[in-house]
Every structure is written in structure tokens, then in C-alpha cells.
Amino acid sequence: MADRRAFAARLIGALLAVLLLAPLLATTASAVEPDEIAADPAIEARARAISKGLRCLVCQNESIDESNAELARDLRLLVRQRLQAGDSDQAVTAYIVSRYGDFVLLDPPFKAATYALWLGPLAITAFAFGFVFVFYRRRAGRSEAAPLSEDDERRLAKLIDRNDP
Amino acid sequence: MMRRLPYLLPLIVLAGLAGYFWSGLGRDPNTLPSVLIDQPLPELGLAPIAGRERGLVTADLKGQVSLLNIFGSWCVACQAEHPFLMQLKAEGRVPIHGINWRERNADAGPAWLTRLGDPYTLIGADPDSRAAIALGVTGAPETFIIDAAGVIRYKHIGPITKDIWEKKLWPIVERLRRG
Numbered sequence: 001m002a003d004r005r006a007f008a009a010r011l012i013g014a015l016l017a018v019l020l021l022a023p024l025l026a027t028t029a030s031a032v033e034p035d036e037i038a039a040d041p042a043i044e045a046r047a048r049a050i051s052k053g054l055r056c057l058v059c060q061n062e063s064i065d066e067s068n069a070e071l072a073r074d075l076r077l078l079v080r081q082r083l084q085a086g087d088s089d090q091a092v093t094a095y096i097v098s099r100y101g102d103f104v105l106l107d108p109p110f111k112a113a114t115y116a117l118w119l120g121p122l123a124i125t126a127f128a129f130g131f132v133f134v135f136y137r138r139r140a141g142r143s144e145a146a147p148l149s150e151d152d153e154r155r156l157a158k159l160i161d162r163n164d165p
Numbered sequence: 166m167m168r169r170l171p172y173l174l175p176l177i178v179l180a181g182l183a184g185y186f187w188s189g190l191g192r193d194p195n196t197l198p199s200v201l202i203d204q205p206l207p208e209l210g211l212a213p214i215a216g217r218e219r220g221l222v223t224a225d226l227k228g229q230v231s232l233l234n235i236f237g238s239w240c241v242a243c244q245a246e247h248p249f250l251m252q253l254k255a256e257g258r259v260p261i262h263g264i265n266w267r268e269r270n271a272d273a274g275p276a277w278l279t280r281l282g283d284p285y286t287l288i289g290a291d292p293d294s295r296a297a298i299a300l301g302v303t304g305a306p307e308t309f310i311i312d313a314a315g316v317i318r319y320k321h322i323g324p325i326t327k328d329i330w331e332k333k334l335w336p337i338v339e340r341l342r343r344g
Contacts, residue, residue: 057303060194070267071303074294099207099301101200131171 031068038080047080050092054079055104063106199301199320206315207299211289214265215275221262221289227315230341231260232308232334234285235297237267238277240305246324247281253330254284259338263288266297266305310334312341 030048038044048065054075056067064072064079075096082092096104108114148156201207206223213220226233234250236243250261263285265274274290291297300309303322310319319337321329 057197071294071297074267075298077293078295078298096298099201099298100303101197101301103197135171 030065031072032065032076033073036073036076036080038084040084043080043083046089047076047083050079050083050089051076053093053106054096055106057100057104195304196322197303199317201301201317202320204317206311206317207296209289209296209299211264211291211296214288214290215271217275217288219287221264221287223315225287226262226311227313229260229313230338231262231286231311232338233262233264233300233311234309235264235266235300235302235305235307237265237305238273239267239269242324243306244281246306246326247284249325249327249330250284251282258335260286262286264291264296264300265289266291266302267294268292308334310337310341 032048032051038047051065052063054064056062056064056069056072056075058069058071059067062072064075079092079096082095083089087095093105102108102114108117110118206226209221209223209226211221219225236247253259254261261284265288268274268290269292271290271292274288278285289296300307300317301320306324308321308325309317310321312318318341319334321334325334
């Protein structure tokens with residue numbers, strides 16, 4: 001019985017360790033194919049970094065670096081060609097945003113149109129804390145009972161007397 | 166009522182969010198709004214497809230209201246839309262220009278048009294997606310309405326049907342023609 005319990009505990013410990021460590025080992029597979037890779041490793045590294053921040057327009061929850069969609073491949077090639085032609089990283093990203101809109105960025109920019117997106121959760125949390133604060137303050141105020149009147153005191157004394165053996 | 170407001174507020178917020186999300190359920194996540202509406206066409210300099218002498222350049226799309234249709238022989242929805250484009254061509258309502266997108270084999274596009282019929286006034290070849298990306302295309306078919314000044318006025322994603330043509334696209338063409 002004790003043996004089985006020790007075994008179960010060890011098993012649960014091992015499972016927990018796997019669960020906690022797995023995310024550290026996980027990396028997303030890149031869809032970049034050998035024939036796409038730029039000859040210059042510096043350009044390839046910049047292209048990979050840019051591609052990881054651009055949404056694939058076909059699959060939408062993958063970056064173009066991870067996606068096997070043909071449009072993602074064409075965009076990856078475009079990124080590399082523009083870098084080879086001498087564009088800066090910002091210029092390449094800006095060009096693709098000018099064609100597809102901010103939606104193509106996996107990390108949305110902080111600007112007037114996205115204030116609700118960035119500040120909304122903060123505003124809701126602040127509102128919730130404010131609500132809880134006011135709610136408990138009001139309840140705490142209400143629980144301060146009014147002092148007993150003389151009449152009440154007399155009745156209370158009688159009740160206590162009656163219950164005393 | 167005012168005293169109950171703090172208790173009702175979460176319910177009201179919940180109802181608002183539920184309504185918002187409910188309306189979002191029916192939307193197609195693939196039809197992204199184009200950021201190019203009311204922007205001039207990007208610079209296009211597309212080579213002709215096999216069997217044609219002229220390709221497609223930006224200047225070709227100026228002077229009158231026209232449609233610019235993205236198609237490929239590999240695209241099933243383009244084939245579904247094709248008979249309607251042939252009908253539009255027969256009625257002669259508006260010139261339709263085509264971009265033959267991402268043909269891995271240069272003869273596939275021309276062969277497709279020979280087999281099914283050719284509704285296009287001018288066609289440019291775009292084997293490596295340069296033009297498609299410049300136009301913010303996410304899939305085929307897509308159809309742009311270009312006004313006489315060469316400005317993109319509307320983008321339709323997916324095949325054009327008779328219903329979509331009559332209710333959406335044709336009224337826009339007519340409005341742009343009036344100026």
C-alpha cells in the first residue's frame with residue numbers, strides 16, 4: 001500500500017516536471033525551405049527575424065516564417081529580395097504593412113486605433129478593483145451598529161437573566 | 166434604480182459583449198478589409214502571358230472604370246466564377262483585366278483560357294506574386310474596381326456571382342461612371 005502510494009507520488013512528480021519543462025524545450029518549426037535561404041547569413045538572420053513578426057494572411061495564426069502556405073513563401077522571398085536590394089528592416093516591414101494593413105503584424109502597434117486593445121484590459125481591471133473597493137468600504141460602514149437604547153439594554157438584561165441557570 | 170445600478174452593471178456589460186461576439190460569429194475571418202481602398206494602383210509592369218502580345222501596366226488601367234481580376238488555373242473558385250465573367254464580357258458592360266497569378270508552368274494559364282474562354286481585355290503574368298502582394302491580395306479570386314483615374318475603389322474577395330454583381334459591384338461601377 002505504502003509502496004503504491006510512493007510510486008504514485010513519484011509518477012505525479014515526473015509528470016509535473018515534464019509539463020513544466022516542456023515549454024522550455026518547444027520551438028516552432030520554420031517553414032523556410034533550402035532554396036529560399038539567402039546566401040548572406042546576415043541577411044538570412046534579418047529575414048528570419050522580420051518573418052517571425054509577420055502574420056501569414058492565409059492561416060492567420062502563424063507567422064510567415066512558420067507557414068507552409070504559398071503566399072507565406074512568396075512573402076518570405078520578397079523580404080529576402082528587398083533586404084538584398086539594400087532596404088532596412090523597417091522599410092521591408094513598412095512596405096508589407098502598407099499593402100496588408102496593421103493586421104499583418106503579429107505584435108500590433110500602439111496607436112489611436114489600437115488604444116482599446118492595449119488599454120482595455122487595464123481599464124477593466126482598474127474598474128473591477130475600484131468596484132470591489134467601493135463595495136467593501138460601503139459594507140464596512142454599514143456594519144457599525146447603532147448603540148443600544150436604554151429600553152433595549154433592559155430587555156437584553158432580562159433575557160440573559162432568564163437563560164442563566 | 167440608481168442604487169441597483171452597481172449590481173446590474175456586470176449584467177449589462179455581459180449582454181453587450183455577448184451581442185458583440187454573437188455578431189462576430191457570422192463574419193468570415195478570411196475577408197480582410199483592404200487598406201488600399203481609395204489609394205492609387207501600385208506600379209505594375211507585368212509581362213504578357215504566352216500567346217498574347219501585351220502585358221499589363223498601370224497606365225492601361227486609367228481612362229475608364231474597369232475591373233481587375235486576380236485568377237490562376239490552379240484556383241478552383243476562379244473556375245466557378247469564370248462563366249459569369251464570360252457573361253459580363255458578352256454583355257460588354259465593363260472592361261475586365263486579369264492578373265494571371267502564380268502559375269508554376271507558364272503555359273497553364275493560357276491553356277486554361279483556351280479551354281474555358283477568355284473574358285479579359287488585358288492580362289499580366291505574375292508568377293512570383295510581386296503584383297499580388299503589391300495589391301494586398303490574400304487569395305484568388307479577388308476583383309478590384311478601378312476608377313478612371315486609376316484609383317482602387319473596391320475589392321471583392323471570392324468569386325463574383327450574379328447576386329453579388331447586381332447588388333454590390335455594378336452599382337459601384339455605375340456610381341463611379343457618373344463621377
